[in-house]
Amino acid sequence: MGDQQQKIDALRAAMTNIQERDPDAPVPDFLVVDTSVPAVTEDGEPDSSPEAPHTAPADPGSAASSAATLGSAATADSTEMAEDAGGDESAEDSRGAGDDQGPEDEEDSASGAHSELSPAEQYEKARAVVLRRLTGSPKSRHQLAVALQEKEFSAEIITRVLDRMEEVHLVNDSEFAQTWVKGRHELKNLGKSALRRELREKGITDAVAAEALEQITPEDEGDAARELVQRKLQGKNVPTGPSPEERAERDKITRRLVSMLARRGHAPGVAFQIVREEIDDHSNA
Structure with a gap:
């Protein structure tokens, strides 16, 4: 066993000398030691103590460079993590009350801060607001002007944009x-x-x-009013008897229908006449 241990030690010493002279030099196959074979102590028993892995002598300059690199990486990582955290927080804050907004509402809600934009950029931004508003349904010039005023665009920009929209027949x-x-x-x-x-x-x-x-036409108005009254009387029981209670109930229905037509923009005189005619027809049906 002593001869075997001496050979192993000699092989290790030779390999160490080669690596110290030239760390990049290839190690001959016959010098490669199978580290899976446990070392043998002088008494012939396997050495159970763990063997520290072989490392080349440390270069002070290389160590300092590695430390600096690690320090820079750590600083960069911490900075990136802080920026990521801040970005997430800002994104969360920007979502807040706008989660239930549609694309159009979300874009339109970004009002103000137009002074930081050039006149051309302000014009294009106002134009985009108008085009989005016109997508849903036609709008009057006044409606669009109010929308732009709410977004804090200047009077000059509003006039320029709406004048152009009228020129191209979008307004x-x-x-x-x-x-x-x-x-x-x-x-x-x-x-x-x-x-x-x-x-x-x-x-x-x-x-x-x-x-x-x-x-x-007057005929159109009359037909529209008559259609409304017929719709309201459908399925309704209108009393026709001469008793005071029945007359009071009939008058009550008449007043309600006349008021309904007046709210819809029909003249009171015409409305009263149409209601009486329709109640009579409904009672005789």
């Missing part, structure tokens, strides 16, 4: 009024008075509104 108050009157009259059975009031709220001038309302 036209006359066409808007015509479409609005036709749709609201057909779908809601509104009379001229209610339609004129709605157009005024949209910023439509009285002259443009009057022109749009010409498409509704």
